[in-house]
Structure formats: structure tokens, C-alpha cells
Amino acid sequence: MSEIDDLLAKLDLEAKVRLVSGSGVFRFAGDASIGLDEMPVSDGPSGVRGELWDERDPSVSLPSGTALAATWDRELLAEIGALIAAEARRKNVYAVLGPTINLHRSPLGGRHFECFSEDPVLTGEIAAAYVSAVQAHGVSACPKHYVANDSETERFTTDVIADDRTLRELYLYPFERSVRAGAWMIMDAYNSVNGTTMTENALLDEPLKGEWNFDGVVVSDWTAVRSTDGAAKGTDIAMPGPWELWGAPLVEAVRKGEVPEAAIDEKVRRILRFAIRVGALNGTPLQPPVFTDESAQALVRAAAAKAMVLAANDGTLPLDKPARVALLGAAAAEPRFMGGGSATVIPGHTTSPLDGLSAVLPVEYTPGVHLNDHMIPVPLDLVTDPETGTPGLSLRYLDGDKILDTEHRTAGGLMLFGNPNAMAAKSFELRGKLRVDSAGEWRIGFAGVGALRLEIDGETVLTDTVMPDGTDPVEMLLNPPQRFVTRELAEGDELEVLVELAPVPAAGLPALGLTFAVGRPRRAADAEFAAAVELARTCEVAVVVVGTTEQIESEGFDRKDLRLPGRQDELVAAVAAVNPRTIVVVNSGAPVEMPWRDDVAAVLLSWFPGQEFGSALADVLTGAAEPGGRLPTTWPKVMADVPVLDTAPDATDHSLRYDEGIHIGYRAWLKSGVAPAYPFGHGLGYTNWELSDLSVSGRTATVTVRNTGARRGRQVVQAYLSREDSAVDRPVRWLSAFAAVEADAGETVTATVELPRRSFEHWTAKGWAVEPGAFTLHVGTSVVDLPLTADIS
Template sequence: MNAPFNDSTITTDDTDETVLPDSLVRQLPLIARLSLEEKVRLLTGETAFTLPGADSIGLAPMAFSDGPTGVRGLKFAGGEPVALFPNATLISGSWDDDIAREVGEMLSDEARRQDIHVVLGPTVNLHRSPLGGRLFEAYSEDPYLTGRTASAYVSGMQARGTAACLKHLVANESETLRNFVDSRVTERTLREVYLLPFEMAAEDAGAWSMMAAYNDINGVTATEHREIQQDIVKREWGWDGLIMSDWFAVKRTVASANGGLDLVMPGPDGPWGDLLVAAVRRGEVPEATVDEHLARLLLLAERTGALNAVTAGEGPWPAPDSDLRREQLRRIATRGMVLVKNNENVLPLDAPDALALFGRHAYETQGMGGGSAQVNPPHLTSIADALTARLGDRLTVVDGVDVRTRPVPADPTFVSDPVTGEPGVRVTYLAADGSELLSRHEDGTTITIGWDDDFTEEPAAVTFTARLNNQEGPVRLGGIAAGTWTVSAETGAVQRHELPITGYDPAEAMLRPPSCVAAFNLPAHALVTARLDIAGVDWAAMFAANPALDIAEESHLLATGSFGSVALVAEQRTTTDDEALADAERAARAADTAVVVVGLTEEDETEAVDKSTLALPGRQDELVRRVAAAAEHTVVVVNAATPILMPWLDDVDAVLVAGLPGQEAGDAVADVLTGRAEPTGRLVTSYPRADGQTPAWAVTPGEDLAVRYTEGPSIGYRGHHASTAPEPLFWFGQGLGYGSWDYVGATLVSGGRAPVVQVELANTGSRTSRETVQVYFQPVDAAHPVRLVGYTGVLVEPGATAKVEVACDSRLLRCWDEDGRAWRPLGAGELLVARGLGDVRARIHLP
């Protein structure tokens, strides 16, 4: 046992002393009761999403959950239904702190309903390149909008007793080779741009935890990056929270323990445990360093009610499909939608006599992206269903072209369990000798193995058996998972497929597993079986074959085992793309107005893979052009969170960017189209005119595994404004809404380090509307790009005027001096009052 600390100063290595904040000093007497082995045991997860407790100090087990778009719970797939929120770009797209705060409060309720202590979000990485696969989880290309939105979200969540976790620390803007990529970024850019959202949410909202990323930063792995984690975040900012690893991110024992990381996830295996105990015994890691890590963990437990059974309040909390939740989620989604074109006020639709709706996304509206952000919602309303409910036979709905290149899990309504007759499948788990471990009904058609199951013996194979709800004829059957698939039907037809893991991401089998599919000619209501013989992966051998990949013997990447997502593929389609396009043209000619819904899917906006183009998948562009050529008026709804190319923009009358609107997607879009709600959002990312026309584009590392942030701090609109990239199609901050505005005047009402601008504006439209007044700063020194420094939203009646004050954030009026290693004021410049940088309404000199 260790003697209690008698002051707040501890030595964490041979040359350095750290003064702990008082909030951490309070934890030291508890820590002194524990042996080294007991301390270390608490610093690695007990399971995939839980931490162990310690009765001797009153510490209860803690539970974590992924949470950017909903609190999924402890099961990666197949868990209980939970609320599916609008995605991050719709939250930030509202440019409204109250909306972000409300989201945080609602997520806390969802967490507490499931006994979750820590929600793994928000994601405060930036939209550096529009190719980034995980941008739908992150707020914007701008550090100030991101940091301010995150601060409100964190404040709302933590005020109700649930910890937020800022992620991913830091420069984690792409997914390709994400476990090994080296983000090469200058210190100035890192501090002014990529660390700023973390700093804001730590300083303004007191975020209780952060997550260290997979990537390297300037040659040092994020989980080992002492300069960032220890020197900047913990010491310079005086932050008393906990830094956990991303799942399986830790590569070395000593370097991560001494580098400022506090907690390794997941468990129970990993590079700490006995290896860390041994490192302390050898003197490679000071025991006081372990104590600091544990003090931060105990403070997190105290804040979330896991220490000494402190509670943050009792329920009941609203159910995910309650009227209250549905209203909130629907309203939040509409507030972030952005109207980027509206010729002759085609929108909102004014009781059309004949409206035609087109596109696969109208039927299969996307409410969320892929990867760890996915949840199991109680429902997901489609645009087709929502508009049909309102317009009845005045609406014609026409399916569109294919939008995917990979098969998807079978629709549970297309299959039934042959034992129970219920929608879903019969899943049987088999041991290595072929004996049955378990057979059960599944409502869905996707399961996980080796992650959150509780088998005493690891399954060697799994079978799906289902009765199809098919018509006689061709049916596509297959599976999604790594291993050997044997797919058979009662006709005797059999197909076998070998699906290996092909990448170096140990999460590949979970987040983007390989797939197979083949056509079978089947009778109606056919009985089919798909068997997967699970293939183990020798990660050590794979990494050894590629010495460029940075893997240590104790790397957590080697402890991932065999886990993954497994799904049955079964689908039948009777219409070709050519037939769908011809049907669309005929329906468009007969309609007063055509609404075409286009977009991306979780294939494109997902974790662990980046995009290669911003072009819409399949023949969606052709669908828009052919409908627009036939219809009198055409409205396009973009069901995607990130920029797409719009080669048909001049051919259509209106474009609504709807994002990924969550479980109430269809009703939210219908509210906006019919005028029940105004799309008050403003763009959070600049939309380029063509591939490559952005300040930062490439996300694929070179042979040295580096992605170089050569654009420096001039990402997104900053680079477009400086002409380092062509003018965008749509500027960051752009958005029309259903109002029109006259900016009467703008004055500087106070100067100093944090100027305040007063703007008088008039609503010259016919509807009550919300305007977002944006203020940017353009320094005189051309070495420093323009940047957003403040914004304020206001609701104004038609014909009325309002005076709006916008406070500028002093953190955007400074720059980092790399030679002096200190902040200094930017100096003179101009404040730009704008509706996005493509529409500047006033300029104010700032001396």
C-alpha cells in the first residue's frame, strides 16, 4: 500500500513536476488505499464499453457508449431502440447555441435511461477535405463554429450529470490508414485551427473527458503525444479531465503511460495491465504518473455519480419514440437544413395540384451515417411516406436509380424466421466441432460476433436461415462478413465465397466488412440458408509483412481478436435503372412540380474509409437532369451531410440540403418543403464546383504514411477567400431561408480584445424568418487568413427591424508566434458583416 500524498506536487518523470488541480488532489487519499496492481486494473476497460469498479474505495463500474447521433448503449448492434438524432452538420448548421445545448440535454437523458456514464462525443475534428469519410460526425470546416457548438452541447449534457468526451485529439481529419497515418501540421496551424475547438469546449464548458486519436501527429502517435496531451491540454490549459484512448489505439506501454494518456480502451486485454505494472517496477513509468491517471478517472467517476453512489437525478425519461422526442428531433432537423437555391420562391410548395417525388432516397431516406455512429432507432420515417400522408393521391412517387455499389443487409420485412414465422431470421451459432451453441430469433438481419456476446466458447460458424417474402424469379443472396460463406436454397443451388480482410484496420470486420452476393432463381417464399465459417486474422503476421506500419509487440491492435459484423443479404429488384429513368420522365411531364431526392449512403459517409470523389453515386445526376428537362419546376433535396457536386444546378429551381436528419427524417423534410417549418440552417462547409477545387483535397497518405497539411490555417472558406482555391459553388455560412433581408447598418459598439458589433436589419419578406448575422475578421497582415469571429441569430416578423449584437471571440483575434512560442494579437484589420463570405453586407475597420 502507498502512503497518502501530503501535497499537490507529484513527479511524473526524472525531470518534471506537475502541480495537480485541487479537484484531483481530493482523489489522492482514495488512491493511497490501493496497491499498484489495483490501480492499474482500473485504467483499462473491463469489457468493450465498461470499466471495472473497486468496492474498497466506493467506485462503481462505469459504462461508456458511442454517441454522436444517439446513445447506442453497450451493444454494438442489435441493442434496444434508442433515439436517432440529426447528424452533427445539422446541429451546427442551425448556428444556434440553444439547439446544441438542447441536443446535449436530450443525449444525457438517453444516457441516464440506459445507465451510461460517458457519451463518446462530440466529434470536434474539422472538415479539412470534403473527401473525409467521417465528416458527417463532425460539425464544420471552421474551428470557431465547431468549438462554440461543442461547448453548448457539452454544457447541456454535463449539466444533467453525463460526461461528454471530445474526440479525436487531434488532426484526425481522414480515415485512410487511420491507425498509421502521420498528420504533418505546423505548430501554428495546430494551435490556431485544430486544437482550438478542444480548447474552447474545455475552457467554456469544462468538458470532463477527451479521446486520443489513432493517427500520429508529426511523427508521434496521438496516444503517446506528451507535448499535446500533457504539456498543452493538461498543464497549459489547466484542464482536470481524463484522456482516454480511441478503441484499440494504444501501441506502446511506456510511451503512452508517460505521454499523458489516462485510460486504455477497450478491455480486458491491452498494453497496460501487467505490462504497465512491470514498467513501474522497472522504473520506466513513475508510480506517481499512474496515480495522476487514476485521480482523473476518479474525478470523472465523481462527476458522473459512479463514486460513492452519487446520483444526478431520477427519471423517468422520455422514450425514444415518445411524442416529445419526435417533436424535438423533427424541429432540430429542420433548423439545420439549408436552402441554397430558390428561384422565384418555388419553395415552400403551395398546395400543388400534382406533385411527383423521385429517387431511391425518397423511399430509403438516410437518417444516419455508417460506422460506430450507427444506432438502432425505433423508426425512421421516409420522405415518401411523410409526403404521401399529407398529399394523398395528389402525390406520385417514383423509384429512382441504384445508389449503392455494395450489398446491404436484408430488409427484415423481406425475410421471416422459419421456426417462429416472425419477421427477421433464425441465427444459429456453432462450435468448432459443429455442435450447436445457441439458436435464436433475431428481429434484424445483422449481428456482431466476438465483441459484446457472452459465449463460454467462441463460435466457429454462424448460420442465417430465413423464409423469403419473394416472388418467383431471380433473387440476390449473400452475406456480409470476413470468412467463408456458403449460401444455399431449397432448390439445391449453392454458392461459396471466400472473403478475406484486405486492409490494416483491425476494425474493418466491424465497420466495413467484405461482402458477397450472387443471383439465385427461386420459387416464391423460398427457404434459404447462409453459413459463415469465421476466419481468424493473424494481425501480427499482417503487420510484420509491412514494416512501414508502426506496430510494437504490446500494441493494442494485436489484442483485437476475431470480432466483426455479420449480416444476411437477400433482395429482389424488378426494375432496371433505364426503366426507372423512363418512368421518371413520364411522371415529371405530368406533374406541376417535381421533387428529386438524391444523396449518399453509409457506404460513402462512414468510419474507416474516405471518399474518392464528390460526385453522386450511380446515375443520380442523370435522374435529376432528365426530370428537370421534363418538369415545369424541379426541386432537389440533398440527403447527405457533406458536399456533393451539382452539375445540374442551373437546370433546377431549388436545392435543399437536408443532411442526415435522424429518425424523423421524412417528416422534417416534409415540414420544410410544405412551409410548416423554415430551413434556417447555414452551410458549415464550403461546396466546391468540382473535384479537387478546395484548399485541402488529398486524404491518402504517401509512402511515408504522411498527410501534409500544406494549406496551413487556410482550410475551407479561408483558402477560397484568399484565392488559394477557386471560388466555391456555395460559401460556408450561405443559406437563404424563407425570408429576405436588408442590412440597414453596422457599427462597432465596443473595441478592445473582444469587439462587439451592432447590426440593424430588416425582414423584407412576407414570412417570419430567422437570420444569422455573421462577423468575420480579415487581418491586414496577408499571412493570416480571414476567419469567423462571431455570429448571432434572430427571429424577425415580416416588415419588422431588429438590432443584433455580435460579440467577437478574442481567441480568433490572436495568432501563434512559433519563434516566441506564445500568443500575440493579430493587430489591425477589417470586420466583415456577412451572410457568408459570398454576401458581405458591411465592413468595419478595426484598428
């Protein structure tokens, strides 16, 4: 009998059932009698938050999924994986819940930023590199969400209807690559596929645990387990825990014969095997490399620069010591470092474009536009904790008049979800002394869900019972409604502010979060706009940073359109009209419409680049680093051109039909014949390249790559296949493989591209098959820039 079976034999039914459900919001259960530790886990796609949202224990904020995929760099992912593992161990975390490897089926998808690509091969390669790198250091990765969770609208009830070939060739493929790379855990999705919810779907048996021989743990997405008898199916751990459907009801169901005990035993075997791998069962976890704050920042800075895609450039970039630079756009001072939702972390350090560019260029800044009327959490430099007299706030946990605990906090927006003190308290008070740093009309208020009260200088000035605007718990947590009062204040004024929250248990609303929010005085919209245009007119160069907001692009909902919010498009057009050297930086996680793209000197796509945004941007704009990114997803001219767009299921049966089959992303664009703004794989650098001498031997292709420019650079050589007159429905072209090369000015190097057998195969009712005859290999630098071809039999 194996070690795992020996341990299993020591557990009675109740003990086994305790293990198949978590012991907390972000913690797997343990059992001291067999030496099994509890195992904390953490959201992890863009950093490791830990079990709690707490600014006092900050996390490194990494570039978003789209940004990492835009590097097309497996070696970089090895370094990122080591940093993720180091962060996990620092926070006593055994598994990070990532990467997110669903596909960019529609650019409207709310979590588009968190996923890697529209292409299954690029997604699979980046996912495999991520998984291997993290797990090499004894921390588990957790690819998610298995499978076809490619949009957010009605994500708990959507039923995706897709045929086997579509699932196998597109949506399952990145998971297959992750399993082949050795993934120890997979998370299944909220949605159904072909009529069955994913936590009970037969796809967990075949191909996952059968054909692919996945021997790890399948964990549910949080609250995705819907039934007790479903425990007989393929999900191994129900989260969060203890999950009521898998507690005493599951014990009873087993004893009644409704759920075989053998099914529970198999889940426990998988959990014990997982625990051995991560060092939680009579073992010691591996110790990953140590990162200092400086080395972590350097890695994130380099990764962010390598991810930035130079979509267009008339030669203005890199900048050559301009005398005056007009920096414009609200996102220049308050950018989006990361996407919203479970990918959110709280970094201890950030650099905005304003910070980064001001350090190296003669910058003059004004926003030009106001993106919305939302307040921000009170900045730390404007508020003092009345208990300690230091920057920050005082948070009190109350049970009636009894003070349960008091904490010094260093952020104006607090996440209380899962906090033990918050679970025990009946109400909360957040107090601070606000120092006014500019004269004018201030907004002072709160954000949260529940019964809220605002007190200024001892006087209650606002009360409201605030109910959520939507139904998704993530949106309630990260984007709660705001309320405020206005005050005309002078610079130097000080106000004692108290925000009180009492949850509303009757409405099923626990303590999720509480924010002391402010809105600084600002110029009227037209005056601000005019000031920005005038500044641009008088400066040598204008840099406009545009982007999305958390109300537009986040987990919990899909986008309604691809337009930039507010007057950002109008601002870019007005600035470009007065300054021919206008550079636009797009700070979004997913495609946006850019009606001005042909009227500006350069377009740089920065994605959500993580905490070192400003420093990386300064490196790229000045030429200290090359923008190394290539598009992992197609960017349209206008939304009406997008061939696959729908994210909303049918109102009657909740079905979302993937009728386009295998034709998504650039495949659908090629089939439609419509040209996008920027095609898949596109990206410029600061040098020029020439590809020649394509040679093929078996499934290995080599290409001569020459740097014909004046500086060292990096190029991504991309290999696509096509099949004329095929008897099988195929894309016009599809990505087979890729390889990155670097070369000095004038240097010639050889790129070697290995073409996997799977890229020649198609799925049939009998399994994988290869159509006899010749395929055409196309090699170049994007899906439409492919100068070299060869036949492969």
C-alpha cells in the first residue's frame, strides 16, 4: 500500500469530507492526525495577494496577462514565475490561483486583460512556461477557468454551447499544455458547457483526468459547487469553505449510497498528493529564490517595457532630449496599474507616467480631461491617524459600544472580505484628520455597501443605507457605490472625519469593504481641456496617456463598447491638431477604438503594466529600453468590424452559442476579409529587420534574421500554417510556433522554429487526425506580414 493509501486508511468519513471542502475563504483544510497542514492559497494572476486584502502586507504588482503574453517570451516567464513563488512563500501561500488561460473570444470580455491571448498556441506556450516556472520552486500554479469561461455576463449561469472540435482545438488546448507542463491544480469554472455546470461536467473526466492523465487537484471557482450529489463528479475541493453543500449533507449522502465513498477517497488521494508536492504533508516547503524590493522592481520594470507594443511610429520615438514635454491625460497621474477583480493586489510602491517621465524629461502636466466623477481613497499624505499621530487612519471594530480591536491602517480604501475581526464585528469606524492641500470645492464621502454614516468635526453630515448597484460580489467588493458631501475649503484646513459602516445581514451583505473617499478641487471641464491643448501647442512634444477605468474593464461584467471613456478621443484629436509630435500611450488591458491613430506621431500600447509603469514608460520613450511587445490579440478599427463580439447569453435558456467554431480572433478576421487597425503578432521596435533563407527539415524550420537598423533589437519570428483546398474546415492561417531572437546592429542570426505535430492535426469523432498532403508554412513578423513560405508534407 502506498503512503497516500496508508494515510487515507487512517481517516474516517467525516475527516475525509472535511478535506474536500476548504477550511476558510482562501485556505484548504488540514488534518493534524496525519500530519497534514492547512494550506493557504491566494489569487495570483498578476501578483500574490495572500489570504487577506491588507495594505500593511503589500504585494508586487506584475503586468497583466495580456502584457505578459505580449512579450512572447518564455524565458521572461521563468523569471516571473520565480518571483511569484517567492511572493507566495513570503505570504505563507502554497498555491497561486493563476494563470487565467481562457481565450480572447470577444474584445468585450470583462477579464480580457487577465487572459493571455486570442490564440490557443500562444496562450498554451505562455501558460506552460508560467506553470513550470512557479512549480519549479515548490509552489502550485492553478490554471483557470476550465473551460470556456471567456466572458463575464451572467457568468454563474451561462451555458456555453460548443462542438467537440471547437473545444479541443481552441478552448481546451491551453489547459492540455498546462497539464503536460505538470500543473498540480486546475480550477473549474462557474459556467456550464453543453448543458452541464462545469463543476460536475464530464470534461473533468475526459480529457482532463483520463486522456491527459491529470493527477492533481481540481478546485472549484469560489461558490461554483451547486449540489451535494455532484460530489460524485470531478471537482475535488469545494471553495470557499467550509462549503455547506459538502459538509454534513455530503456525509449523509455517502451513507445513503447517493454518493460513492470511493469518489470521496479519490478526491482525498489527489489532495494528499498535492500536499506532498507543496510540502504540506510531513514535509518542508521548498525555499524559492529571494527577491529584494530592488530586484523585484527591476524585473517588473523590464517586463513592462518588453510587453509594450509600439503599434505606430513615424520616427518620433525614441525621444531625443526635447526641451519641453506636455504630459496630458488623467491616466498620466492616476493610471491603471492592474485590472479589477480577483487579480487585484495592493502594491507597496508604484510609479505613474507622471512620476517616471518627470524623472528623466522636462515635463509639464495637466490632465486635460476628467474621466469620471468618482472619488479616490484619501491619499496617505493627506490624512493622519488620530490615535498615533502618524500618516494613515484608525480602524475600530465594534460590537455595539464595545471596541473589539483597533488597527492603524495605511490606505483610505480597505477590503474587509475574509478579515476575522470584520467577521466578528457588528460595525466599523474609520477615522482620520484630513489636511487640505488645495483651495476649492472638495468632495468628502464614503464608498461601501451597508448602513453608512459620515461625520465631519463631530457632526453627522450624511447617512445612507447603500445597496449594491449590481449582483456580482466582486463588483460589490471592488467598485461599491459612493456617497459624498461638498465643502468649500482653504489650503491648510484640517477636518476630523469619521466613516462608519454597519453591514446589513438581513440583505445577505457581509462586511466587504469600507473607503474614506475624497475628490480634490479641479478646473471646470472646458477650461481644463483648453489648458491641455494650449500646453501641447507650446511644447516640443506632447505625450497623451489615455485609458479605461475600473467601471469599464474589470471582472464581474463585460464591456458595452470599445470606446475610450470621457473626452479622451477628442483630447487626442485636438492635441494632434496643434502638435505634430503627439505620442499616445494607451493604458488599457484590452483593445480600444482609436479614431485618431493615423493622425499622431506614435501609438504605444502599455496594457496594465504593473507597479513600475512610469519607470518602464520612461525607459521606452527615451530609448533606454526597446518596446518589445507583439500583439497577442487583434485590435480593431471600430467595434462594428469585429467578427466575433457577443458575450451575452440568450435570455430564455442562458445559452451562449459558439457558432463561429474554430474561427475566433485573427482567424475570424482573415475569414471576414476585413482589415483591423493592428493585426495579431504586430509590433514595431527601434530597429529594422530582414528575414531570408527559410529552410525546413522535418518539422524544424530555420530562418536567417538580419538586423538592418542602427541599434540592437529583438524580433519575434512567427510561423503559421495554411492548407489550400482542404477537405476540412480550416482557418485561412493559424499559428504553429514562434521564436524570439536578438541581434546587434548589422548582425545576422538564425531563428529555429520547432513546429509541433499538434499544429498539423484536427479533431475528429475518432480523435486527432492529420489530413494527408502538403501544408504551407508561412514565416514572418505578424499574421499578415509573412514574406517567406515553404511546403511541408
